[in-house]
Amino acid sequence: MMPETLVEPKDERESRERLPVLLPLPFPGPLDYLPPSADDIPEPGTLVRVPLGRREETGCVWDVDSTVPPDLAAPPGPAIDIRRLRPIRATLDIPRLPQSLRRFVDWLAAYTLTPPGLVLAMALRACNTDTPRPTLGWTRGETDPADIRMTPARARVLGALGNAPRSTGDLASLADASPAVIRGMAAIGLLREAPLPPEAHFATLDPAFNPPVLSPGQAEVAQELRAGVDARCFSATLLEGVTGSGKTEVYLEAVAEALRQGRQVLVLLPEIALSAQWAERFTKRFGAQAAIWHSDLGTKRRRITWRAVLDGQARVVVGARSALFLPFVDLGLIVVDEEHDTAFKQEDGVTYHGRDMAVVRARLADVPIVLASATPSLETVANVEAGRYRHLHLADRHGGALMPDVELLDMRTHPPERGLFLSPVLTDAIEQSFARGEQAMLFLNRRGYAPLTLCRACGFRMECPNCSAWLVEHRVRHELACHHCGHTEPMPPTCPGCQAENSLVPIGPGIERILEESRARFPDARILVMASDTLGSSQATAEAVRQISAREVDLIIGTQIVAKGWHFPHLTLVGVVDADLGLGGGDLRAAERTVQLLHQVAGRAGRAEAPGHVFLQSYVCEHPVMKALVSGDYQGFLAQEAAQRRPGFWPPYGRLAALIVSAHTAEAADRLARTIGEHAPRIPGVQILGPAPAPLALLRGRHRRRLLLRAPRNIAVQPILRHWLAGLRTASQEKVEIDIDPVSFL
Numbered sequence: 053m054m055p056e057t058l059v060e061p062k063d064e065r066e067s068r069e070r071l072p073v074l075l076p077l078p079f080p081g082p083l084d085y086l087p088p089s090a091d092d093i094p095e096p097g098t099l100v101r102v103p104l105g106r107r108e109e110t111g112c113v114w115d116v117d118s119t120v121p122p123d124l125a126a127p128p129g130p131a132i133d134i135r136r137l138r139p140i141r142a143t144l145d146i147p148r149l150p151q152s153l154r155r156f157v158d159w160l161a162a163y164t165l166t167p168p169g170l171v172l173a174m175a176l177r178a179c180n181t182d183t184p185r186p187t188l189g190w191t192r193g194e195t196d197p198a199d200i201r202m203t204p205a206r207a208r209v210l211g212a213l214g215n216a217p218r219s220t221g222d223l224a225s226l227a228d229a230s231p232a233v234i235r236g237m238a239a240i241g242l243l244r245e246a247p248l249p250p251e252a253h254f255a256t257l258d259p260a261f262n263p264p265v266l267s268p269g270q271a272e273v274a275q276e277l278r279a280g281v282d283a284r285c286f287s288a289t290l291l292e293g294v295t296g297s298g299k300t301e302v303y304l305e306a307v308a309e310a311l312r313q314g315r316q317v318l319v320l321l322p323e324i325a326l327s328a329q330w331a332e333r334f335t336k337r338f339g340a341q342a343a344i345w346h347s348d349l350g351t352k353r354r355r356i357t358w359r360a361v362l363d364g365q366a367r368v369v370v371g372a373r374s375a376l377f378l379p380f381v382d383l384g385l386i387v388v389d390e391e392h393d394t395a396f397k398q399e400d401g402v403t404y405h406g407r408d409m410a411v412v413r414a415r416l417a418d419v420p421i422v423l424a425s426a427t428p429s430l431e432t433v434a435n436v437e438a439g440r441y442r443h444l445h446l447a448d449r450h451g452g453a454l455m456p457d458v459e460l461l462d463m464r465t466h467p468p469e470r471g472l473f474l475s476p477v478l479t480d481a482i483e484q485s486f487a488r489g490e491q492a493m494l495f496l497n498r499r500g501y502a503p504l505t506l507c508r509a510c511g512f513r514m515e516c517p518n519c520s521a522w523l524v525e526h527r528v529r530h531e532l533a534c535h536h537c538g539h540t541e542p543m544p545p546t547c548p549g550c551q552a553e554n555s556l557v558p559i560g561p562g563i564e565r566i567l568e569e570s571r572a573r574f575p576d577a578r579i580l581v582m583a584s585d586t587l588g589s590s591q592a593t594a595e596a597v598r599q600i601s602a603r604e605v606d607l608i609i610g611t612q613i614v615a616k617g618w619h620f621p622h623l624t625l626v627g628v629v630d631a632d633l634g635l636g637g638g639d640l641r642a643a644e645r646t647v648q649l650l651h652q653v654a655g656r657a658g659r660a661e662a663p664g665h666v667f668l669q670s671y672v673c674e675h676p677v678m679k680a681l682v683s684g685d686y687q688g689f690l691a692q693e694a695a696q697r698r699p700g701f702w703p704p705y706g707r708l709a710a711l712i713v714s715a716h717t718a719e720a721a722d723r724l725a726r727t728i729g730e731h732a733p734r735i736p737g738v739q740i741l742g743p744a745p746a747p748l749a750l751l752r753g754r755h756r757r758r759l760l761l762r763a764p765r766n767i768a769v770q771p772i773l774r775h776w777l778a779g780l781r782t783a784s785q786e787k788v789e790i791d792i793d794p795v796s797f798l
């Protein structure tokens with residue numbers, strides 16, 4: 053008779069056999085599978101192939117217990133009868149996804165109300181599930197060359213063989229021989245195929261390679277940051293310092309400390325374009341390159357980098373917000389540079405704030421995070437005030453460089469000539485900088501030639517057929533373009549409204565128009581345009597930076613891309629063409645964002661010996677934003693902002709979630725928005741605003757309505773939203789998108 057003890061209690065067997073597997077698909081949670089066999093139970097994090105209907109999918113064995121706080125977590129779905137479960141087909145020969153990443157996926161999904169599989173999809177996007185096939189090259193074959201008729205080309209090929217195998221291309225160019233010669237040599241056994249060595253991409257970084265001599269103030273801050281890394285636990289630090297004070301230099305010391313411990317570091321930058329100059333500086337400091345990560349990397353490079361991060365080979369990754377989803381195995385530090393930048397917010401697909409989620413990532417990995425900025429966000433400053441973050445401060449520009457002088461140029465008293473946009477005061481100053489051999493920059497955050505094209509006869513405006521937005525003229529490309537949906541059309545020969553001829557006129561400037569004006573005003577100046585559409589690739593950016601540093605450029609004309617972290621030592625004059633541009637619209641952070649952006653632009657001037665000067669062209673010189681920019685009193689400005697937002701529980705003193713309802717017709721959008729509004733929760737302290745037409749009431753052909761939920765900080769909005777929308781039925785063309793902590797209100 054079998055002893056009793058050999059029979060397992062049923063629920064224990066259940067829990068061992070039932071394996072949750074998260075698939076990169078929009079299911080509410082992991083699906084259950086059986087292990088591949090009774091003695092092969094894959095651990096959480098293992099990547100597996102599983103059957104799904106008639107397909108096969110790659111997924112990740114997930115954790116049984118969620119670590120998401122209960123107030124965020126979605127309730128589990130009903131469990132499927134174990135007898136109906138299918139086994140995992142295969143486990144992949146890839147190291148397991150680290151627990152800190154799995155927890156991050158769960159957390160971000162719960163916080164943003166996204167199906168966790170869609171978050172996992174972001175983490176797996178660069179995972180190469182095919183068995184990597186080694187690329188083959190050539191090495192010496194079995195045949196003895198003495199036995200063969202030798203030609204000069206064959207002799208050169210043999211001479212070009214290295215210790216390690218070489219690719220056909222390398223060999224052909226080294227030996228100046230054709231691939232046909234190489235194939236012929238292989239056919240008679242002079243050459244043999246052999247796997248090429250893996251690329252030595254991720255060279256060792258040396259923390260002692262080229263450390264800077266820090267000023268006493270910098271050294272003190274660096275010491276604090278190093279201590280944070282040494283503590284090997286979560287802490288959040290705001291590193292505040294004016295542009296050029298050495299924030300980068302100082303946080304690189306914390307990076308060095310993590311490297312000494314043999315751990316990994318993630319540095320997030322708001323803009324891909326910045327990574328080239330950053331990477332160059334990094335290489336000078338550590339003697340080898342950091343791994344770069346952003347959405348424009350080629351597939352192969354992404355796969356190599358992803359795997360190198362998982363193997364622990366890539367030690368330092370610098371990247372855009374998507375680098376948050378890389379499988380770090382031994383993270384020791386996260387840095388978010390320019391933490392105030394709204395580019396960290398992802399608006400499409402899974403909406404999340406890269407800076408905030410970086411803090412979560414650091415907390416879940418139990419490592420320190422450093423948030424660096426010259427103009428920290430009110431969110432971060434509020435966290436400092438509440439004692440959640442530490443505050444370190446670098447007071448002065450490095451090497452005694454002074455902060456630029458900021459001067460308001462009142463356009464009412466110093467107007468430009470008719471049809472032009474630059475005040476004579478500004479153009480005279482630019483001329484004088486040229487005379488001194490210095491560089492100048494004009495900043496206007498608007499691409500194209502003119503933001504609006506209007507009929508002088510009937511007032512008709514050229515609008516996008518798919519969006520409630522004006523079409524922007526791009527004169528270089530001879531077309532009108534929508535900056536929201538990408539729609540383009542040629543400039544019509546006559547007004548579409550009244551058929552008048554030659555009546556369409558451009559209204560207002562974009563940078564193309566400023567370029568035109570500058571060319572006419574400074575015919576001898578060498579002008580460079582920097583905009584996201586002219587600096588498409590990182591090579592183009594690197595080349596632009598090189599030209600500026602080599603003084604091959606006199607005048608830079610740029611959009612917001614020029615504002616970010618660049619270091620241009622010969623630039624001493626900055627002109628902001630339209631300082632009022634960002635102030636319009638009902639955006640909660642319009643003032644804060646304008647101050648941050650313009651402060652950042654101003655910070656490009658006078659970073660070396662020569663002092664810098666900044667002109668702000670404005671029609672609202674009495675606006676608090678302009679006053680703050682002139683006085684440089686950023687803290688005072690933030691205090692005013694705080695005083696305005698605190699009483700109404702606006703962020704960061706309360707929580708916001710936006711619901712964006714969209715449909716193919718205005719009626720359907722209205723109906724759905726109204727239904728949602730009628731079912732709005734009634735909870736003390738929680739306020740629902742709307743529904744109202746979105747400022748972009750039509751976007752990409754979809755009609756949009758918005759609702760806004762506002763709650764005090766101590767109320768979690770996720771369960772409220774989940775409950776609110778639980779019973780909602782939408783037709784196939786209707787959509788409700790949730791944006792937690794919205795940054796854009798369009």
Ligand code: ADP
Binds near residue numbers: 264267294295302619
């Ligand atoms: P921030 O990040 O605050 O704008 P950076 O770290 O870019 O400042 O420093 C501004 C400039 O000053 C850079 O060119 C940097 O190399 C230089 N710099 C800052 N601190 C030092 C230092 N201790 N020694 C040498 N150069 C420094």
Ligand code: ZN
Binds near residue numbers: 519
């Ligand atoms: Zn459009």
